[in-house]
Amino acid sequence: MINYWYYTGDTTYNEVTMQALVHQIGANKDFMPENQTKTLGNDDQAFWGMTALTAAETNFAPPPAGVPGWLALAQGVFNEQTRRWDELTCGGGLRWQKFITNIGYNYKNTISNGCFFNIAARLALYTGNQTYADWAIKAYDWVESTNMINDEYKVFDGGHVEDNCTKQDGTRWTYNAGVFMMGAAAMYNFVSLLIFNCGQR
Amino acid sequence: MKLSSPYAFAVTLCTLAGQGAKAAITLDLTDDQSIKDAASTIAFDMMSEYTGNHTGDVPGNLPDPYYWWECGAMLVYCLTVNGMLLIITGLAL
Numbered sequence: 603m604i605n606y607w608y609y610t611g612d613t614t615y616n617e618v619t620m621q622a623l624v625h626q627i628g629a630n631k632d633f634m635p636e637n638q639t640k641t642l643g644n645d646d647q648a649f650w651g652m653t654a655l656t657a658a659e660t661n662f663a664p665p666p667a668g669v670p671g672w673l674a675l676a677q678g679v680f681n682e683q684t685r686r687w688d689e690l691t692c693g694g695g696l697r698w699q700k701f702i703t704n705i706g707y708n709y710k711n712t713i714s715n716g717c718f719f720n721i722a723a724r725l726a727l728y729t730g731n732q733t734y735a736d737w738a739i740k741a742y743d744w745v746e747s748t749n750m751i752n753d754e755y756k757v758f759d760g761g762h763v764e765d766n767c768t769k770q771d772g773t774r775w776t777y778n779a780g781v782f783m784m785g786a787a788a789m790y791n792f793v794s795l796l797i798f799n800c801g802q803r
Numbered sequence: 804m805k806l807s808s809p810y811a812f813a814v815t816l817c818t819l820a821g822q823g824a825k826a827a828i829t830l831d832l833t834d835d836q837s838i839k840d841a842a843s844t845i846a847f848d849m850m851s852e853y854t855g856n857h858t859g860d861v862p863g864n865l866p867d868p869y870y871w872w873e874c875g876a877m878l879v880y881c882l883t884v885n886g887m888l889l890i891i892t893g894l895a896l
Contacts, residue, residue: 604879606846610839615846618856619878625855625862626875637861638871650875657879 604653608660616663623657624665626650631670632678643706644683644696648717651679652781655724673728680721684737692767694744698760710767711760712750715741716781723785727792735792738785745782757782849877 603619606612628635633650634642656662658672665671670678686696688710696714699706719741726734748767751757757779761767828844831837855862855874865874 603846603850603877606842610842612839612843612846615850618850618853618862622855622863622874622878626871633875635863643872646870646872646875649872653875653879 604656604660604662607662620663620665623650623653624669627665627669627675631675632682633675640701641704642700643698643711644686644700644714645698645711645717647679647700648683648714648721651676651721652717652724654679655721655728659724659728676721677725680718680725680734680737683718683721691763692744692748692761694740695748695767697763708763709760710748710763712745712758712778713760713775713781715745715750716757716778716785719745720781720785720788723788723792727788727795730795735789738789742782742785751782853877 603615607616607619626633626635626638633647633654638646654672655676658676662672683696686700687694688697692710695710696718697707698709698711698714701707719738722734722738722741725731726738745751748761749758749770750760750767752770757774758770759773759775759778761769828841829837830841852865852869853874854860854866855864863874863878864871865877
């Protein structure tokens with residue numbers, strides 16, 4: 603709905619969009635509201651983080667006083683997820699579920715890592731900070747190393763830690779490819795800006 | 804809405820009927836107003852699924868069978884997701 607407003611200029615749904623976003627920020631300002639925490643996956647949280655990031659990128663009206671800005675909210679999600687990057691299994695990557703008790707904790711799925719890559723790449727472009735780009739590259743390289751994106755650029759759904767995350771079930775969802783395409787475009791722009799800036803010096 | 808020229812050249816006029824659509828949407832990709840009208844119809848249809856702003860309901864939630872993350876995605880990607888679908892549908896015609 604943010605994109606709808608941004609591209610059409612129609613503000614009909616801005617208020618309801620703002621209300622929904624602000625309501626789901628949660629007590630810790632990280633899009634892990636209490637009513638969702640028990641089943642929370644990194645991908646779930648990241649979808650809300652990406653929405654906040656789009657709000658920042660499009661200059662959507664700022665949240666009410668007392669609520670962190672859209673950029674800070676997206677950075678909060680990103681920072682939290684960097685701490686969940688798990689090199690003890692599969693050589694890295696984010697697990698699907700945050701909590702060990704949840705089904706899916708042993709699954710490192712493409713969408714969680716793709717959303718993380720997406721946010722990192724867009725934060726790099728938005729802030730110009732190389733640290734975000736380094737994380738984007740790290741996430742992409744890891745996804746490729748597990749064959750979640752194979753050498754024909756087919757994007758699969760994820761792998762289990764018992765199989766070292768390399769056994770793909772062959773399912774291809776469009777949202778997996780989508781978040782990577784968007785993040786790759788942001789990285790392209792980020793690198794282009796760097797080259798342009800170097801040329802100016 | 805910014806559309807790259809290949810799409811505009813590939814299809815200038817198409818009729819769309821997605822799953823659950825009440826009526827076909829006519830879209831002329833060379834006409835800004837037509838694109839906005841089509842987007843408006845889709846946005847309205849999508850938001851009619853949303854009940855989070857009703858009294859007693861929770862903002863940011865979609866009713867079953869939708870997941871919480873889908874509402875998060877809906878708040879930003881409505882046009883993108885449906886827009887891609889429209890373009891692909893158009894190219895397939």
